[in-house]
Amino acid sequence: MFENFKVYETTLAGRPLRLETGMMAGLANAAVMAKYGDTCVLCTVTASAKPREGVDFFPLSVDYEEKMYSVGRIPGSFTRREGKASDKAVLASRCIDRPIRPLFPKDMRNDCSVVATVMSVDPDCSPEVTAAIGVSTAIAISDIPWAGPISSVNVGLVDGEIVINPTLEQRAKTDLNLTVSSTADLVAMIEAGGNEIPDDLMFDCIMAGHEVNKEVVKFINGIVAEIGKEKFEFQSNDPDPEIMAEIEEFCIEDVKKALDTDDKLVRDAALLPIYNAVHEKFDERFEGNEAKLDEIMYLVQKHVVRAWLKDEKKRVDGRGIDEIRPLDAKVDLLPRVHGSGMFTRGQTQVLSIATLAPVSEAQKLDGLDEEVSKRYIHHYNFPSYSVGETKPSRGPGRREIGHGALAEKALVPVIPSVDEFPYAIRVVSEVLSSNGSTSQGSICGSTLALMAAGVPIKAPVAGISCGLITGDEGVYGDFMTMVDIQGLEDFYGDMDFKVAGTHKGITAIQMDLKVHGLTPAIIKEAFAKTNKARMHILDEVMLKCIPEYRSELSPYAPKMLTTAINPEKIGDVIGKQGKVIQGIQEQCECTINIEEDGRVFVSGLDIEKAKQAVAIVELIANDPEIGAIYSGKVTRLMTFGAFVEIAPGKEGLVHISKLDVKRVEKVEDVVAVGDQVIVKVTEIDDQGRINLSRRDALVEVNGAVVEEGADEEPRRNNNRRGFKKRDK
Secondary structure, three states: OOOOOEEEEEEEOOEEEEEEEOOOOOOOOEEEEEEEOOEEEEEEEEEEEEEOOOOOOOOEEEEEEEOHHHHOOOOOOOOOOOOOOOHHHHHHHHHHHHHHHHHOOOOOOEEEEEEEEEEEOEOOEOHHHHHHHHHHHHHHHOOOOOOOOOEEEEEEEEOOEEEEOOOHHHHOOOOEEEEEEEOOOOEEEEEEEEEEEOHHHHHHHHHHHHHHHHHHHHHHHHHHHHHOOOOOOOOOOOOOHHHHHHHHHHHHHHHHHHHOOOOHHHHHHHHHHHHHHHHHHHHHHHOOOOHHHHHHHHHHHHHHHHHHHHHHOOOOOOOOOOOOOOEEEEEOOOOOOOEEEEEEEOOEEEEEEEEEEOHHHOEEOOOOOOOOEEOEEEEEEOOHHHHOOOOOOOOOOHHHHHHHHHHHHHHHHHOOOOOOOOOEEEEEEEEEEOOOOHHHHHHHHHHHHHHHOOOOOOOOOEEEEEEEEEEOOEEEEEEEEEEOOOHHHHHHOOEEEEEEEOOOOEEEEEEEEOOOOEOHHHHHHHHHHHHHHHHHHHHHHHHHHOOOOOOOOOOOOOEEEEEEOOHHHHHHHHOHHHHHHHHHHHHHOOEEEEOOOOEEEEEEOOHHHHHHHHHHHHHHHOOOOOOOEEEEEEEEEEOOEEEEEEEOOEEEEEEHHHOOOOOOOOHHHOOOOOOEEEEEEEEEOOOOOEEEEHHHHHHHHHOOOOOOOOOOOOOOOOOOOOOOOOOO
16 A cells, blocks of 8 residues: 655664655655654645745745644643644744745745644654754655755754754753754754853854764755655746846836935835836736736845945945944833833834743743743734834734744843742843844843843843855855845845854854855854954943843832742641631732742742741741741730740740730730730740740840839639739
8 A cells, every 4th residue: 555655764863863755645745754763743845736926935834833642741722732833833943944945946936835743752852853854855855846955953062062963861951052954065054042152162063063964965865866756847937037127227226326325214215216117117018917026126126235235345324344233222211110121223123121020920831842831031022113014913923933032042041040030031022113133132122121120140142143145156156244234135135144142152043044055154254243243232332331230120020039948848838728828928918939849939029028928938837946036916815825826837825924024914914816926936845835925025126124023923813813813
């Protein structure tokens, strides 16, 4: 039945890699079951027979689908089935999309769909890497035109050693989480998060991944040679060269004048009448396909911008090749939030807002890996008004999720540990104006917001991007890079190489390409330029705005205290049906969260009440100390004294002789049930019974003086009151 079933095997980082074809999904253009260890990902690719009408781009969709059965779990949603893709699945889709997209023909308009379905997960073998290799193999053996294959690997840095595809144990202690995708010759994609990795070491790690990828690409090419299908012919969408030349001659000088400004609004306004004039003159020749003219206008502008950069070393806004746009940094723009910072670079402007909350508000994750929660959360919003457009908001798309994750990745290495700063932290970056590199602006603005909020970050982080223009010979010929690319340079250029980091090293990289890949020389040059620019932004702009993080939190931020108790005492602190902990929270107007290991987090707006809650928790979990003074509530009155609860479940006796600094005839003369009193622990007997003294506490705390005869007890008689009448 499965006469076309084929199995191809090799090893990758010491673990078996197995690619199977011919058994599953036979109606797709191609399907590969990729198996790495016990991780299994079904990778399929399909393409439409005809091009899609009316589009000026290659309609490619890439979906990485997480199935909870792959890790033996039932989804935690109400419907108990997988729903909207998780952020991690979206990020995995983007990491597969970015290196494969430039390898498709730019003039193809046939719909193409790539789906990677994760069906089994071995924690030591990354499903993302498995999916990337499986997708590459599926496209390569299909009949869809493509200039692949590629390969992808993870690179870690464990105890200073470079590790390819680190295991679960190694990932727990790695200083680097790097994904490198490569063709046979070029680095096609870089995605990295690291603990302040020096540029040279990061370069070495990228090259190490690239070398391994070369071997995998060679393995895939062997499969293609055996079972690869002939690529189908497609209808090119490139404009007729003669018409293209005619339109370019008609409008190119006007286009040059319109583009020659640093103001996006001025440029857009100047281009509008040129578009109108082109349509008025040429619409009849494109009847029914007028949108084709807009695509030609795009190509004219692209030709102008690239020629200026490559041939004249001229940038659209008049800057030098390595000159950064005007910068500005501000903090404390919003009075009631816990921290705010705004970073402006030219016409790109991002306002970031930091919020502090109890650790219990950390985000819970329902995914395929071992991470179940995160206490630092970064969200990025890109409203339509930021680019002068009119469009309703419909929630974050893949781009917003990707940019938020990049900023999060850049800042996580400098966020203090929960022991140092026991808060959950959320930062939201609102893009107010966009003309290139908003993701890097969000990193800078978020650093300002965190410092303004009083978060003791280990070091400030800044981000910057580097662009690329190649000539007719591509990356192997003459090329030029420029720092701090704006919108047009990103739109018409070949690369957006984003690097974020501290003075010490790199914390995040994301690389978007429109060419097949980069040579080591281009990567080195991008590192050198972004490093210099990063230092300038940190020293000359951000640290001049706020030199160090605030020593005090906002008055509107919760104040957090921590303590640790014996885990066996957690039940005592919580109490039956949670009554004890609820009572403490109500009494002290705070929130208490207890971890399984005995760590206790107390948060409230009033620091003194939070301290009181900590003291109560510690008292419940630990025996009272002799000589310590406590505030307690009178619970019962007896003829011989009063019982005082110094903590839930901790009650002691204040003998009548110890109730006051003066002689006490009746307990009721001094205290009543419900009174709050201060007491000192004077004795704890062998049975754990606690003796208290209010008199000693008054002397020690208030400086009260004990009157003569205060120690004398009332004389008892046989009446029901239990006391003799006092002598006169």
